[in-house]
Structure formats: structure tokens, C-alpha cells
Amino acid sequence: MSKNVLVLPGDGIGPEIVAEAVKVLEWVNDRFGLNIELNEGLVGGAAIDATGGPLPEATLNAARNADAILLGAVGGHKWDKLEMALRPEKGLLGLRSNLNLFANLRPAILYPQLAAASSLRPEIVSGLDILIVRELTGGIYFGEPRGIRTREDGVREGYNTYIYSEPEIERIAHVAFQAAQKRNKRLCSVDKANVLEVTVLWREVMTRVGAEYPDVELSHMYVDNAAMQLVRAPKQFDVMVTGNMFGDILSDCAAMLTGSIGMLPSASLNDQQQGMYEPIHGSAPDIAGQGIANPLATILSVAMMLRYSLQAAAAADAIEDAVSRVLDAGLRTADIMSEGARKVTTAEMGQAVLKALNE
Numbered sequence: 001m002s003k004n005v006l007v008l009p010g011d012g013i014g015p016e017i018v019a020e021a022v023k024v025l026e027w028v029n030d031r032f033g034l035n036i037e038l039n040e041g042l043v044g045g046a047a048i049d050a051t052g053g054p055l056p057e058a059t060l061n062a063a064r065n066a067d068a069i070l071l072g073a074v075g076g077h078k079w080d081k082l083e084m085a086l087r088p089e090k091g092l093l094g095l096r097s098n099l100n101l102f103a104n105l106r107p108a109i110l111y112p113q114l115a116a117a118s119s120l121r122p123e124i125v126s127g128l129d130i131l132i133v134r135e136l137t138g139g140i141y142f143g144e145p146r147g148i149r150t151r152e153d154g155v156r157e158g159y160n161t162y163i164y165s166e167p168e169i170e171r172i173a174h175v176a177f178q179a180a181q182k183r184n185k186r187l188c189s190v191d192k193a194n195v196l197e198v199t200v201l202w203r204e205v206m207t208r209v210g211a212e213y214p215d216v217e218l219s220h221m222y223v224d225n226a227a228m229q230l231v232r233a234p235k236q237f238d239v240m241v242t243g244n245m246f247g248d249i250l251s252d253c254a255a256m257l258t259g260s261i262g263m264l265p266s267a268s269l270n271d272q273q274q275g276m277y278e279p280i281h282g283s284a285p286d287i288a289g290q291g292i293a294n295p296l297a298t299i300l301s302v303a304m305m306l307r308y309s310l311q312a313a314a315a316a317d318a319i320e321d322a323v324s325r326v327l328d329a330g331l332r333t334a335d336i337m338s339e340g341a342r343k344v345t346t347a348e349m350g351q352a353v354l355k356a357l358n359e
């Protein structure tokens with residue numbers, strides 16, 4: 001039976017990095033006989049320009065029918081207006097919520113070849129392998145009421161609602177505990193339970209669900225400390241689980257431990273293992289169109305797609321191994337460049353991964 005993958009390049013560097021990732025996906029499709037059918041759609045600013053809205057019905061329908069989605073990134077100065085792109089029912093957030101992609105897995109792994117590119121000293125990061133599990137369809141990015149209003153005294157105020165229900169916390173807790181069971185059996189739940197009631201509940205539910213996983217050691221940490229610990233001694237973490245906004249911020253922070261935000265892939269999964277796969281970074285308007293973006297996070301997202309949604313672990317292994325060999329050969333995009341390495345463009349990096357796959 002064929003598998004259906006929807007490709008959504010999006011905006012900024014999105015089309016540049018997705019082009020390289022698609023070539024890799026097509027290569028493994030042929031070589032491993034995966035019978036994957038690719039379709040392309042519009043999302044984000046590209047969709048606003050073409051159709052007037054960031055998440056056209058055609059894209060949403062195609063996404064619902066896809067086994068997996070590969071997304072580049074969305075957004076840019078031209079479209080970053082709240083009403084057009086960032087409302088939860090629209091654009092990227094709309095895609096995540098409509099497909100119920102509540103479990104966002106963000107592995108932060110330091111390739112040993114990139115130790116020199118990490119923001120931290122080699123002895124602090126060598127062997128780093130953390131998994132951040134971020135709740136993706138709730139929390140403050142989706143809570144109602146939200147908006148900007150004018151008070152009776154004429155002062156304007158902006159407001160959002162940070163809300164999680166027990167079932168929302170329970171389901172992400174199970175994902176995180178099960179992920180920890182497959183790894184080093186340590187889970188750190190990150191909250192701000194000293195200030196925010198919503199995370200008092202979060203901590204309570206995490207602890208309760210934890211009783212079902214006696215083999216996993218559960219700890220709790222406030223988010224401010226977690227940010228500090230990530231750059232002080234990141235190897236203390238195995239799996240981290242946290243809400244939508246804290247996970248968004250902590251994963252960008254963790255990215256720099258691995259050398260660059262251009263190295264971190266992600267999977268966003270629902271209960272049916274249907275998934276959207278994307279680099280954790282955005283559309284990087286500052287470097288768009290220059291051919292210098294790092295496509296490896298997107299290529300590694302393809303590997304996650306093969307592993308989690310397309311049941312093709314051997315193809316995923318082949319891609320990850322090819323990426324490692326390209327780094328062995330000293331090829332680096334600008335963001336991970338270090339002394340003695342060879343600087344390459346986005347397309348050259350993609351080509352190098354294909355060449356490594358062929359070897």
C-alpha cells in the first residue's frame with residue numbers, strides 16, 4: 001500500500017531546505033522500495049499570497065489524508081500580523097491543532113564532529129543526547145480568552161490564557177514516560193509550579209502518571225532553573241517534558257548545545273502516529289534566498305518521519321548515518337562552520353548527503 005507524504009515548503013528558507021530534504025526522501029523511497037507518494041501544498045505566507053489565508057482548505061484536507069507531513073517553516077516580516085498568521089486556528093498552529101498533533105519530540109543530539117561548533121565547552125557537551133517532549137496543542141499558545149483590549153480607563157492591555165486540562169497533561173505525560181522507558185529512564189518535568197496554578201496541576205498529574213512507570217525516575221524543575229541547567233550541565237537530562245511555550249523556548253536553547261538551530265529536527269505526533277516533521281527553527285528571513293541555510297535539521301526530520309510514521313527504520317538509519325559521514329568529511333554550512341572545515345551551501349550539503357547515501 002502506498003504512503004502519502006504532504007510537503008509544505010512554506011516561507012523564507014523553507015523552500016530551500018525542503019528541496020534538499022525531498023531529494024533525500026525520494027532517494028530512500030527508490031532505494032528501499034517504500035512506495036511513498038509525494039504531494040505539495042501551500043501554508044503560511046506563501047498561502048496568504050496565493051489564496052488570502054495561511055491554511056487553505058485544500059492544504060488542511062491534504063494534511064488530514066496524509067500519512068505524514070514534511071514542513072519547512074512559515075512566517076516572515078511581511079505576514080507576521082497576529083490576525084493573519086498566528087491565531088491558533090490558522091497557519092501552522094491551525095495545522096497542529098486540527099490534526100491533534102499534541103506530542104512534539106525534539107531530540108537535541110550533539111554530533112561529535114560538531115563539538116567545536118557548540119556554544120559550550122566540549123567536556124560539558126560531549127555525548128549530549130537529550131529528548132525534549134513538548135506539549136504542542138494546548139497551553140498559552142491556544143488558551144482562551146486572548147487578545148488586546150482597551151480598558152475603561154483607556155489603557156490598552158494584551159492578555160493570554162495559560163490553561164491545561166488534566167487529560168491534556170496525562171496524554172503528554174504518557175508519551176514522555178514511554179520515551180524515557182526506551183532511553184535512560186530519567187524524566188525531568190519542567191514547570192513553574194511556584195507561581196502558576198496551571199503548572200501546579202501539571203506537576204500533580206505528572207507525579208500521578210509517574211506511579212504507572214516505576215522504572216522511570218521522575219524529577220521536577222522550575223523552568224528558569226531548567227534554562228540555566230541546560231547551559232550549565234546539560235548531560236544531567238535524559239528526557240524533559242514540558243508545556244508548549246516552555247518547550248518552544250528550551251528547545252531553541254538546547255539547539256545551540258548541538259552547534260546550531262539548523263541541526264534540530266522534530267516530530268509532532270497524534271494518537272494515530274500520524275505526524276508532521278519539521279526543523280525546530282523558523283523561516284530565517286535574515287538568510288533566506290542566499291543558499292546558506294543548514295538543511296540538516298530538515299533532512300534529519302525526514303529520518304524521524306521514516307521512523308515514526310512510515311515504519312521504515314532502516315531508511316531512517318541510512319539517512320542519519322549519511323549525515324554523520326558528511327560531517328566526518330568536514331563539510332559545514334556557515335552556521336556550524338569551524339576552523340579547518342569546508343564551508344558549503346545549502347544545495348552542496350544536500351548533494352553531499354545524497355552522495356554519502358550512494359556510497
Ligand SMILES: NC(=O)C1=CN([C@@H]2O[C@H](COP(=O)(O)OP(=O)(O)OC[C@H]3O[C@@H](n4cnc5c(N)ncnc54)[C@H](O)[C@@H]3O)[C@@H](O)[C@H]2O)C=CC1
Binds near residue numbers: 278281
Ligand atoms: N516552525 C515554524 O515555522 C517557525 C516559524 N517561525 C517564524 O520564522 C520567522 C523568523 O523567526 P526568528 O525568530 O528569526 O527565528 P528563526 O528560527 O527563523 O531564526 C533564528 C536565527 O537562526 C538562524 N537560523 C534558523 N534556521 C537556520 C538554518 N537552517 N541554518 C542556519 N541558520 C538558521 C536564522 O538565520 C536566525 O539568525 C518568524 O516569522 C517566526 O514567526 C519561528 C519559529 C518556528
Ligand SMILES: CC(C)CC(=O)C(=O)O
Binds near residue numbers: 093141248280
Ligand atoms: C508558531 C511558533 C509556535 C512556532 C515555533 O516557534 C515552534 O514551534 O518552535
Ligand SMILES: [Mg+2]
Binds near residue numbers: 248249
Ligand atoms: Mg520555536
